[in-house]
Amino acid sequence: MMGLKRNREREPFTLEGFLDRLAKWVVVDDQSLDVVDCPELRDLLLYIGVELSDDDIPHRTKLSEIITTNFKQEYMAMLLDIENSLGCVSFTSDIWSRQNQEGYMGVTVHYLARCPATGRLVLRCHLVAFRRIRGSHTGVNIGHVFMQVLKEIRCVEKISAITLNNAGNNNTMMEQLSDELELLGIPFDKDGNRIRCFPHVINLAVKAGLKELTELPLFDQDILDLEASAQSTPSFSSDPLQNNPEYRDALESDVVASVRKWVTACRSSGQRREEFEETLHKLKTIDATMKKLRLVGLLKDMDIHWSSTFRMIDRFLETHPVSKEMIKNNPDLSQYEFTEMEISVLADIRYFLYVFHVVQELVSGEKTPTLSLVLPMYEKLLVMLKDLRLQIPELSHAISVSSTKLEEYLNLSRRTRIYVLAMVINPTIKFKWLEENWDADAYSNARMTVFNVLLEYQQDIRKQTKNSQRTESDTPPSPPTDSQSPPPISRRLVSLPTASDAARAQASGFERLDELARTLSASSIPAASTSGTNGSSSAANEDEATIWQHEDLEDQRIVEAAIRAYEQEGVISKGHPKMKDFDLLRFWQAEQGNHALFWRVACDVLPAQASAVPCERVFSSSKETDTMRRSNLEEFTMEELQILKHRYRNDRINFTEGLVCSERELSVIDMDPNVIDELMAAGKIDELKEYIDVSWEGWGMEEFDYDDDEGNN
Structure with a gap:
């Protein structure tokens, strides 16, 4: 059984319901607004909608009006939700560029609320702005736009922490925001209210270390932001490397770049990809030791994706027997052959990167609080890197550079x-x-x-x-x-x-x-600073x-x-x-x-985010909207579509919620809901408790403490 289906009572057809669903589909599925003018789609809708006429199906202009109306309704509902939050509101923000090079600032809000259906605490996340940044992306300009967003969503007095990456203009942005809020009499500290995106810090530390092992792209902004005093090229003069010339030679050959070149060559044509797949199947068939090989292909690292270098090396090492066999069978690929020492060096580099990868994934969640983990993760990561220097002394120079970068951001x-x-x-x-x-x-x-x-x-x-x-x-x-x-x-x-x-x-x-x-x-x-009550502003007796x-x-x-x-x-x-x-x-x-x-x-x-991942996910989704067919979307339409899409996707019902049970939940199988209803209606609480106690018997739960399960003392 591939999935679970739930029967849903069919609603009576209404034109309003049809238009709402049509608009929602266009938004969530990143359809062009022109799709409603496609003759085949209109014909399909008329075929399945016996109560529809051609005049009922909107054209582009009408569809745009419907989407704008829906946006206004959803936006006001979102503002009401934010207003009723249980505490302050936290933010994440970042900048993204469209294909036409227009810059947009994404802003997400995070707050604690109660689920109306269950009453349980939940972390809410909304995209509240996807705003065009006109002019230079200076911190002052970004700060002005962010302040305008705060006013629009009525959160000027509810602002808590803002999670940003470590770009220099964000320092100025926080200063600008602090100045503007101070003029309104709202306390806000440019350092105290800022959270530095932890995965981005990890990424900076990784790149600082990788810069000692391989050549990195010159256009990489993170590399350009590294200290000018840092080595411009990898340095292999440490004592452990001098004592291990074969290892040093492998590093000097830039083994990471060699993997990248091989991956590029192997993925450069359909024939190469087919040959890789065929070789993989062949090895699994004829070699018993290769049966556990997964049917996967090589991965190419991408600068915009965190942990991408780790994933590229990890996948290469996993499928190395396939690459080795493929190179052996093709003399024209001999330039990509790897020595045993190079494979050993790659395994060490992979281990070095894996340490960061595990920590990075741990703090990238947005649906569960992770901020409390950050400082312990900094300290734990530094201890782990110290141990790693002893375990892989040949990479100690790179590990030390990464540690220094981490200590800088820890402070x-x-x-x-x-x-x-x-x-x-x-x-x-x-x-x-x-x-x-x-x-x-x-x-x-x-x-x-x-x-x-x-x-x-x-x-x-x-x-x-x-x-x-x-x-x-x-x-x-x-x-x-x-x-x-x-x-x-x-x-x-x-x-x-x-x-x-x-x-x-x-x-x-x-x-x-x-x-x-x-x-x-x-x-x-x-x-x-201690902020106590100062009493009346007038003279007090x-x-x-x-x-x-x-x-x-x-x-x-x-x-x-x-x-x-x-x-x-x-x-x-x-x-x-x-x-x-x-x-x-x-x-x-x-x-x-x-x-x-x-x-x-x-x-x-609790709502404060340890990372700017929510904005990164918004930008990934935005790429699906900013296609060639939709490259002429106006900035206001672009913002409406992104906010609506984020809200609609967040509101999707999880039909598997409550179906994936723990062992404890599976133990509760002997209670008839009708009996419970009858006892509750009759007020027979003691009998109800006895009924529940009996249901636990035989399932190892006789001494189960109901209150203790909820965390009460």
């Missing part, structure tokens, strides 16, 4: 306090990693950062309480509660919630990284000052108690029952009532 990232907050609200990390890996001063400053942020939230809660009561009181408030969010939904009795696919993929990535680290191993953050002091001390006491209670619960580590299928969103779904102040932090910090 820059430590200036951004959101990394600390992201780690602390991750129950698998909390303060433990900071205490174990940072010096005493840095750790103390990090704790002070968390304290000050929680104090701001507590003071805000006090103000909200006063405003709601419309009375003045110097008595301490009751323990803070989340006034913005409804209480956690009750536990589902039959279908137990499991971690999301994104969370499971993240856990799998951690396992791969830990395994790699075990194999290889055979600073400071400035204190955040002594009694008011005394009340304010009491309230401030009480707020500090509440924050200290909140931190102490959060720490006393300990860290969720390997072997902990909650670690199975751990999902950060599910954790805070359950714990928001127990740690109200940290919950407020989670609402603001």
